[in-house]
Amino acid sequence: MIRVELIKLAGRPRTWVAIGLLCLLPAVVAVFLATTRISPPPGQGAAFLSAVLQSGSLYPAAALALVLPIFLPVAVAVVAGDAVAGESSQGTLRYLLVRPVRRTALLGAKLVAIVVFVVVAVLSVAGTSYVVGVSLFGAGDPVAVVRALPEVTGGDDAVAGAGPAGGQQPASAGGQVGGSDASQSGAQPGADTGDSTAVADDQAARERAQSSVSSLSGEALGPADLAARLLGAMGYVVVSMLGVAAIALFLSTVTASSLGATLGALAALITSQVLVSLDAASSVTPYLPTRYWLAWVDFFRDPIFLRDITSGLWLQAGYVVVLMLAAWANFTTKDVTS
Amino acid sequence: MSTRETQRIDARPPSSGLVIETRGVTKRFGSHVAVDDVDLHVAEGARYGFLGPNGSGKTTMVRMLLGLVYATRGEITVLGATVPNRVADVLPEIGAMVEGPAAYPHLSGRTNLALLDASGPRRGRDGRRRQRVEEVLERVGLAAVDRRPVRTYSLGMRQRLGLAGALLNRPRLLVLDEPTNGLDPHGIREVRDLLIELNAAGTTVFLSSHLLAEIEALCTTVGVVDRGRLVLEDALDAVRGPTGRLVVRTPDPDGAARLLGRAVAERHDHTLVVDAAPGGPSALARHLVEHGVPLDGLAEQRRSLEDVVVALTGPGSDTARAREARA
Amino acid sequence: MVAVVGALLVGVPALLAARPGDAQADPQELRDRIAASAGIGWTGYAEARATLGLPRIAALADVTTLLSGVTRMRGWYAGPDRARTDVLSAVGERDRYVTPRGQAVWDYGAELLTIVARDPEVRLPRSEDLLPPDLARRLLAGTAPDDPATALPARRVAGVDAAGVRVTVADPETTVDALDVWADPATGLPVAVEVRARGVAEPMISTAFGDLEQGPPDPTALEPRRGPGAGVTRSPTSDLFGVLGRGDGSTLPAVLAGRERVPPERRFPALGQYGRTLGQLIAVPLPADFAGTLIGGIDRAGAGRTLTVDGQGSALETPLLSLAVVRSEDGARAWVLAGLVPPAALDSGAADLLAGGRQ
Structure with missing residues (x-):
């Protein structure tokens, strides 16, 4: 069932248009920044925007900051709001149910598909913005960043995948192959000198990379450290979207109109955003879905500040549990009349 | 209240041979009673015509049989399973078309069927899935369809696609709601022949329609519904005595x-x-x-079926209701 | 059922958080312990909420926003001369490192590490002052020994079962009505503080730890860091008062509104500190044109009171903190005057400044 939902999602042009637009915004901003070199004044504008002028390898973080407040939640609300209501208004819901697909299973598969969508969207944003950032602003050394990645990630995520495209140092890349071979399969006859220069290059590249990016606390970030923090931030952003997804999915089981569900979820988010910034509402603030959205920035503090991140994870989990239960209770007892 | 008693002459099959049996089924939407105290008896192997004017509660009844809509009161048994609690157990043996066909408009007919097939309970390997899909497309005369998305299909093609979806399971029971809507006379004939053929092979067909002629041409048993009530249920031959x-x-x-x-x-x-x-x-x-x-x-x-129906139901229920509303 | 689960998810954490503490301590003893807690190391996170409602005055923006909003801070504290405080914002942070050799301030937004040579005792309030231990010790130091201390119900703060003490301030020359401090009864480390002003029901400032771990902090966190590519600058002093305080202090009278001047700190002759209690007044001479800017800023903010003095003066008053900028009639001399004092003290202080200058 999950596979079927993913095929349906992937088969819709809308899905890819949404992801494309998400990737486009940071790219547009990057082009303007790179051509004008006018960064927003400190403390204003999106996080990290002024820092990327020094090193493009931080650009994925800036890109997340750009898409997080509006674009990403809108995309999630559109997809999640359409999940059940869309099938319902299309009439395909009744045919799914008489296959039979159990209503609970359908709801679960929908949620999983939405999560996959968010993951793909966030990875695409991070990946494309890394390429854009590094090619427009340069980095200490992207090759070193990529080389350091396997230590943390296994090397198959979007950041790693995007890295080589940004790498523009053929000499160093050639050395990389020799170096990694040697370390895996022992000695390579006659390649000793080559290896040592590769290692030296590697070291120098790492230092260069290190001297370009700092955490919010001023700590220099090595490529591996930066990659780990970026991954943490991306993961947190994905989780932050779960609350929106759950709200939209619940509304999607209530109404037969996808637009209604999407707008309802967005209205809830805007209300939440307004209340979060209102001192008078401080008694409800900790329970608002957007309260800890910005906590992903805390991954870039030193030491990493986990308090809000943990609260945010619990809060999103709470929203998912309550709203999915509500969605389940509503959907399984509902007459399907469309 | 005038036709409280369902007119029944005889020939009710023994209850063990029933594939659909309902007792006192009632469905209320708010204050509106869509289906009122209906007892249906559909025998194994029958071609059952469920006849009634538009708005008489046919579709609601069909949805209740499939567990899509929950009855307010009454009991429903389909293929021996109580509905809605255990309907999932028997749905794999039922092929259904409810209120017109529906498909994902951006996908091709073949992909739609493959997705529909894949979302059901797991049966057989994927290799057999493709074969199943080709088989049903052939049966409904859509074997030649290409990769065009369903969005470009005519109503008749969509209707055939819907029918194909209903046949995917090789069902024991076919529940079809207005299956010939939008088909040309040639298509109607094809569908009728197909249903008779399937029925001959042992499939029970439950067909709802507002078209007298269609029921008369196809069915062996007829149930007539009017304003939510079942006013007649009998073998067609007996009705036309x-x-x-x-x-x-x-x-x-x-x-x-x-x-x-x-x-x-x-x-x-x-x-x-x-x-x-x-x-x-x-x-x-x-x-x-x-x-x-x-x-x-x-x-x-x-007697013609029409005479009987008109005699039992009076003027069309839409007009009757409109008149009531005016009064 | 869904409603029940929802209520549980909201209610259980709320109940756990609101669970009353059961710590008990003799209030006077607790007060003494708090005063002596400067040696207790800790690592933690605190949030302070100030509701002074000051309008934003351009030249004093740091202070006015600090006292009219929520401040989020992380702290590492090993001792009075070994600490670090990060003031967190959504897009960056500003970290102050206190070391035995001086202070360093890292500003992420400006990509700048500022090394501060001397931090005078009299200075503008800053975020770090709102950390519960610092605020409690600083304010309690200004109370009179015979101000009565009474016990408050215990509270659970950041995992600490904290005993509470209320010190009611008798001195009519200050706006501070009472200080409510909750502290770990074992170590005396303050974990929450509420500052109450006379005639206001709600605390004007409340600060509490959200996370707290007592004991020496990780020493590596206390090393100032300069981000790669960031600039470094040296500053002789930490804020505007420090800069002004190095000027000429001859226009400051010896007594202000009945308060005697405390002997000035070395190298800061122009920082006038009058009194050592909560009712103290701070007076600092201002360049005349800067005073004009400030007066204009206060008047534009629309919340100022024009002082009826023998010259020009505007005051910003809140139930807790009051601040006035005074300029002599000929415009040659000007001062800023501030304190946790009632308007009358501000008026008489302003009059004294103008009179003192004329003599």
Whole structure:
């Protein structure tokens, strides 16, 4: 069932248009920044925007900051709001149910598909913005960043995948192959000198990379450290979207109109955003879905500040549990009349 | 309240052979009663026609049989399983079309069927899935469809695709709601032949329609629903039984009328409807011919389904309701 | 059922958080312990909420926003001369490192590490002052020993079952009505503080730890860091008062509104500190044109009170903190005057400044 939902999602042009637009915004901003070199004044504008002028390898973080407040939640609300209501208004819901697909299973598969969508969207944003950032602003050394990645990630995520495209140092890349071979399969006859220069290059590249990016606390970030923090931030952003997804999915089981569900979820988010910034509402603030959205920035503090991140994870989990239960209770007892 | 008693003549199959049985099923949407105290009995192997005007609660009833809509009151048993609690157990043996076909418009018909097939309970390997899909496309006459998305299909093609989806399971029971909507006469004939063929192979067909002719042409049993109530459930042959009168066609209606006197019940131009006399049609024919009245035709009068339905339901329920509303 | 689960998810954490503490301590003893807690190391996170409602005055923006909003801070504290405080914002942070050799301030937004040579005792309030231990010790130091201390119900703060003490301030020369401090009864480390002003029901400032771990902090966190590519600058002093305080202090009278001047700190002759209690007044001479800017800023903010003095003066008053900028009639001399004092003290202080200058 999950596979079927993913095929349906992937088969819709809308899905890819949404992801494309998400990737486009940071790219547009990057082009303007790179051509004008006018960064927003400190403390204003999106996080990290002024820092990327020094090193493009931080650009994925800036890109997340750009898409997080509006674009990403809108995309999630559109997809999640359409999940059940869309099938319902299309009439395909009744045919799914008489296959039979159990209503609970359908709801679960929908949620999983939405999560996959968010993951793909966030990875695409991070990946494309890394390429854009590094090619427009340069980095200490992207090759070193990529080389350091396997230590943390296994090397198959979007950041790693995007890295080589940004790498523009053929000499160093050639050395990389020799170096990694040697370390895996022992000695390579006659390649000793080559290896040592590769290692030296590697070291120098790492230092260069290190001297370009700092955490919010001023700590220099090595490529591996930066990659780990970026991954943490991306993961947190994905989780932050779960609350929106759950709200939209619940509304999607209530109404037969996808637009209604999407707008309802967005209205809830805007209300939440307004209340979060209102001192008078401080008694409800900790329970608002957007309260800890910005906590992903805390991954870039030193030491990493986990308090809000943990609260945010619990809060999103709470929203998912309550709203999915509500969605389940509503959907399984509902007459399907469309 | 006038037709509380369902008119039943006989020939109710033993309850063990029923694939659909409902008792006192009622569905309320707010204050509106869509289905009111309906007892259905669909025998294994039957071609059951569920006939009623638009808005009479047919579709709601079909949805309740499939567990899409929950009954307010009453019991439903389909293929031996209570609905809705255990309906999931028997749905794999049911093929259904409810209120028109539906498909993902951006995907091709073949992909739609493959997705529909994949979302059901796991049966067989993926290799067999493709074969199943091709098989049903063939059956409904869509074997030649290409990769065009369903969005570009005509209504008739969508209807066929819907039917194909219903056949994917090789169902024991087909529940079809208005399956010939949007088909041309040729297509209607094809669908009818297909259903008869499937029925001959053992599939029970439950077909709802507002078209009398369709039911009359296809079904063996008929249930008539009016304003949410079942007003008739019987074998079609029994419904269309002889009336005990004879229809006489003659070029000399006046002579015949004079001769038969009070036995003439109705007279339209050259046709007389005559109460049956002792001796039956042959005696009457001889009597008329002997008295010099020429005969063009002579037949037993049979009730038409239409007569029965009109007699039971009165004017169309939409107009009736509109009248009530006005009052 | 869904409603029940929802209520549980909201209610259980709320109940756990609101669970009353059961710590008990003799209030006077607790007060003494708090005063002596400067040696207790800790690592933690605190949030302070100030509701002074000051309008934003351009030249004093740091102070006015600090006292009218929520401040989020992380702290590492090993001792009075070994600490670090990060003031967190959504897009960056500003970290102050206190070391035995001086202070360093890292500003992420400006990509700048500022090394501060001397931090005078009299200075503008800053975020770090709102950390519960610092605020409690600083304010309690200004109370009179015979101000009555009474016990408050215990509270659970950041995992600490904290005993509470209320010190009610008798001195009519200050706006501070009472200080409510909750502290770990074992170590005396303050974990929450509420500052109450006379005639206001709600605390004007409340600060509490959200996370707290007592004991020496990780020493590596206390090393100032300069981000790669960031600039470094040296500053002789930490804020505007420090800069002004190095000027000429001859226009400051010896007594202000009945308060005697405390002997000035070395190298900061122009920082006038009058009194050592909560009712103290701070007076600092201003360049005349800067005073004009400030007066204009206060008047534009629309919340100022024009002082009826022998010159020009505007005051910003809140139930807790009051601040006035005074300029002599000829415009040659000007001062800023501030304190946790009632308006009358501000008026008489302003009059004294103008009179003192004329003599």
